Amino acid sequence: MSNKHRYEPSDYMHWVTDNVDTFVKGEQNLVACVYCIEIYETSVFKAYHNCLFCDKCDVDALMVVKHSPLIEMSDEDRMKKLEEWHKKGFTPIPKTAK
């Protein structure tokens, strides 16, 4: 069974995993970091275990915009989506429910 199928379409893990091939080496790539909640251009290629790493925070939560759902969104919607993914991926689970 392929792991890809367990991802929801809203789950960013799909686009930050096994994504080294989406980065064009030696060129500026528009990338989005779910950890930094930032979209920026970079030619710095950092990867480990087939996953791209963010040049700014060194977290493997980096996706190439062109190869993600962000490409079809407005700038405003991109930031909203990144924030949503960030909350989902990096917010610690609260110890007590409200």
Ligand SMILES: [Zn+2]
């Ligand atoms: Zn980052």
